[in-house]
Each structure stands twice: as structure tokens, then as C-alpha cells.
């Protein structure tokens with residue numbers, strides 16, 4: 520059995536993006552109420568701390584942080600057609616970044632084997648100097664940067680299974696060989712990035728792996744991409760810490776995404792990442808909520824992932840044998856990564 524830290528806080532309800540906005544406070548309520556029903560004695564609840572200015576500056580420009588901080592004096596500000604602040608947004612976003620840091624610190628300290636951070640607003644679209652796609656501060660990227668800058672780690676893996684490409688995370692580490700960013704996402708789709716040929720630049724060439732997939736792919740296709748593409752690369756990378764940008768908007772119920780992943784698919788993906796973490800870094804893994812806009816899909820998927828994090832690391836993994844539709848996608852990704860990684 521693993522001991523799992525759960526970061527949750529009703530202060531994550533405070534950010535208000537607008538009436539009839541999919542990224543709404545009820546998302547966190549659904550996740551917290553699900554967690555309360557788990558009755559897992561090994562689940563250790565943590566209140567998040569806020570990220571410091573210095574931590575935000577690991578990924579964001581100081582003038583951009585000041586611009587978001589300024590919105591605390593405004594009833595509302597619009598950063599793009601979908602990304603709006605309320606007076607509580609800066610505090611909530613700072614607490615979201617800090618929530619992932621709280622999770623990372625609990626795992627680094629050995630208080631928990633792994634952790635799940637129920638945070639909002641999400642982060643993976645946030646750029647160094649720009650809010651977009653419901654995101655203000657890049658929560659997972661800040662955690663990765665802190666692991667490297669403040670904790671001395673050299674190799675951090677970010678696996679992003681949100682239905683959208685994490686353009687912010689990709690751009691922040693595009694030239695870095697210390698962060699391996701791997702994303703499975705619907706394509707073509709918002710935000711329009713995440714093509715096969717985006718593999719990183721300079722010393723970071725090979726350390727960005729994109730798996731753009733047409734709508735309607737589900738568990739079989741995702742798991743086959745893990746087994747044939749993502750797991751071989753991740754094993755060669757040997758991460759010292761595993762972070763998951765855990766958006767649940769590739770679930771078949773999601774109103775924004777067009778994918779067909781089920782809660783069982785999330786369980787199977789989490790099991791693979793947990794196995795990887797066990798092999799390469801003593802199981803150190805933190806998953807953080809990104810998107811996911813159907814409340815039942817959030818609760819069902821979150822439950823399966825959090826339950827899986829608590830299980831032993833040697834649970835059997837059935838290799839993915841179906842999902843042949845994804846084979847051309849895998850082959851194309853392998854083609855662009857052939858000079859960086861081995862596939863056998």
C-alpha cells in the first residue's frame with residue numbers, strides 16, 4: 520500500500536471566471552465530495568500553502584505577475600475571450616501553484632509516497648507572460664522548476680493527459696533537457712499547438728513529445744500510445760520525479776473534449792506512471808488537476824486515480840493490444856523521435 524497525500528481546500532472555490540463558464544467552482548466541490556466518500560485511512564489531507572513571488576517567477580515574468588496581482592483590485596478583467604478574473608483570482612491562482620508545491624514537498628519529505636492536488640484555476644496553458652485557456656499561473660510547471668532550482672533535481676517528467684495540449688508547459692521547458700514534457704491531446708483542437716514535429720529545441724531537442732490524436736480515441740488508443748511510445752521514452756529518461764497534468768476532459772462525458780477515455784482508462788494510465796515512478800525514483804509522483812468540465816466524469820476519474828495511487832506498485836499491467844487506430848500516430852511520433860530515443 521502507498522500513502523497518498525491529498526491537497527484540497529475550499530478556498531479553491533473563490534476564483535470566479537464568469538457566469539456559465541465551464542471552469543467553475545463546482546468542479547472542486549465534486550472532487551472534494553468524492554474524496555470524502557473514499558474513507559481511505561491512508562489518505563493524508565493537506566491544506567495548500569500559497570506560492571511565493573520567487574516561486575511564481577521561476578516560470579513567469581515579474582510584470583505579468585504584477586498584472587495578475589493587480590486584478591485583485593478589480594471586479595473583473597479579461598485576458599482572452601475565455602479567461603477572466605474576479606477579485607479572488609490572484610489569491611486562488613497563487614494557492615493553486617502552491618498546492619502543487621505542497622504536494623511535491625510532502626512527497627520529497629517522505630510523508631507520502633505520492634500525492635494528488637485538487638487545485639483550480641488550472642495551469643498548463645499559462646505562458647511566461649500571458650494568461651490563456653482558463654489558466655493564470657502554470658501550477659505544474661512551477662513545481663517542476665522548483666524541483667530543479669530549489670531541490671537540486673536534474674530530471675523531471677511531466678505527463679499531460681488533459682485533452683488540450685499544454686502549450687504553456689511545453690514552451691516553458693522547450694529548450695531544457697531537464698524536463699521531459701509528454702502530452703497526449705486531441706488535434707486539431709484548442710490551443711492549436713502540440714504537433715509531432717514540436718520536439719524541443721537546442722539542448723532540449725527530444726525532450727518534448729507530442730501525441731496529437733483525432734477526436735474519438737479512447738482507452739485502447741491511449742494505453743497503446745503509453746506502451747509503445749511514452750513508457751519506452753520515459754524509462755530511458757529515468758525521471759527523478761514524476762508530475763502528471765491530470766485533466767479529466769478527455770473523458771467521454773466531457774462537454775468540451777471529443778475523446779472517449781473512461782475512468783478505467785485513467786486508472787490504467789495512472790498505474791503505468793506509478794510503475795515508472797517506482798522503477799526510476801522511488802515512486803515519487805504528484806498528479807495535479809488541470810481541466811475536466813463534467814462533474815460526474817471528474818468525480819469518477821479522480822476517484823480511480825486517487826485509489827490507484829494508494830495501491831501497491833506491483834499491481835499487474837495488461838499490455839494494450841487493441842486500439843490499432845493509434846498505430847499510425849505512434850509511428851509518426853516515433854519517426855520524429857528516432858534520433859533521440861530507442862523503440863524496440
Ligand SMILES: [Zn+2]
Nearest residue numbers: 681683768810
Ligand atoms: Zn483541458
